[in-house]
Amino acid sequence: QKEVEQNSGPLSVPEGAIASLNCTYSDRGSQSFFWYRQYSGKSPELIMSIYSNGDKEDGRFTAQLNKASQYVSLLIRDSQPSDSATYLCAALWGKFQFGAGTQVVVTP
Amino acid sequence: GAVVSQHPSRVICKSGTSVKIECRSLDFQATTMFWYRQFPKQSLMLMATSNEGSKATYEQGVEKDKFLINHASLTLSTLTVTSAHPEDSSFYICSALTSGGATDTQYFGPGTRLTVL
Numbered sequence: 001q002k003e004v005e006q007n008s009g010p011l012s013v014p015e016g017a018i019a020s021l022n023c024t025y026s027d028r029g030s031q032s033f034f035w036y037r038q039y040s041g042k043s044p045e046l047i048m049s050i051y052s053n054g055d056k057e058d059g060r061f062t063a064q065l066n067k068a069s070q071y072v073s074l075l076i077r078d079s080q081p082s083d084s085a086t087y088l089c090a091a092l093w094g095k096f097q098f099g100a101g102t103q104v105v106v107t108p
Numbered sequence: 109g110a111v112v113s114q115h116p117s118r119v120i121c122k123s124g125t126s127v128k129i130e131c132r133s134l135d136f137q138a139t140t141m142f143w144y145r146q147f148p149k150q151s152l153m154l155m156a157t158s159n160e161g162s163k164a165t166y167e168q169g170v171e172k173d174k175f176l177i178n179h180a181s182l183t184l185s186t187l188t189v190t191s192a193h194p195e196d197s198s199f200y201i202c203s204a205l206t207s208g209g210a211t212d213t214q215y216f217g218p219g220t221r222l223t224v225l
Contacts, residue, residue, distance in 0.1 A: 032211040043201045043219040044152070046109055051211050088152070096142075096214055100151040 003027060004091050006099035013083075013106050019076040021102050023089030026070070033065060033072045034090040038101065044088055047074070079106045110136050112204045114217035121192055122225055129187045129220045131202030137182035138204035142214065143175075146199045158185040192224045 003026045013019040025033075032051040036044035050056045050063040050072065062075040072091075076083055086101040111134040121127050131141055141158040156177050157165045164177035176188040185204075189196055201219040205212055 032213075034213070036216075041199075043216040046213065046215060049211060049213060090214075092212060095157075098152055098154075 004089055004097045004099040006087075006089050006102045008100060009103040009105075011102055011104045013076075013079045013104060015079060015081060015106055015108050017079055019074075019079045019083065019104055019106070021074045021076075021087050021089075021104070022071060023073065023099055024071045025091045025097070027091070027093050027097075028067070028070065030067075030070075030091040030093040032092040033063070034092070034096075035061075035063060035072075035074045036088040036090065038086045038088060040085070047087075076104075079104075081106045081108055110134075110204065110206050110213075110215040112202065112215050112217040114202055114220050116220060117218060118221045118223075120223045120225065123193050124191055126188055126190045127192055127222060129189075129200055129202070129222075131185045131187070131204070131217050133183045133204040133215075136204070136206055138185075139182060139207070140205040141179060141185040142203045142205070143177060143185075143187050144201045144203070146201060146219075148199075152201070155187075160185075189222065192222070194224045197222055197224045 005024050034049045035047040038044040048058050050065045056063045060077045064073045084106045086103045088101045089099040113132045115130045143155045144152045155170045158177045158179040160179045166172045179185040203214040203216045
């Protein structure tokens, strides 16, 4: 059983629209959650972290955490072609667990 | 954010040779670093956890005698692929763990693309 699950996609989003990515996790003991962006052929880069229930905003990105339902989501507002990448969700409980990633394709 | 470097970024070697990859945390000290491998269009695969001053912890199925890890200082971890073969060709990525603050966070290096001929 996968401990951090994401839809693999691809998620196709028109330019300027909101991209919504979801991630569920199995361990209620998870403490912190992270979203990374990985462009093809590159290494992951941290977008943001979240560890309290609710929303956290950083520029065009908003992370949402719901510990009771065990999910964390990432919203990308005003999506741009440069947002086309694979987005990795990670949870920390003792050790980091990564999801397989969701591929996002922003179409002009 | 914290900066992690890797060297070399790309290496091509002959089968049977050994390759060393360096991972450095540039602006922070990292007691813990991680080594990942990623094949094309596949997920990150954790190979091992590297702790400064102690032996690395390898994930199941990763040969510790083939993938030698040394974490000799708080800013440097090295991965040596010994007697490399074509099936070892992959994208190797390190990350370093920052502690303190609200939560521990991993920052990734830019990766090393290894091609074994």
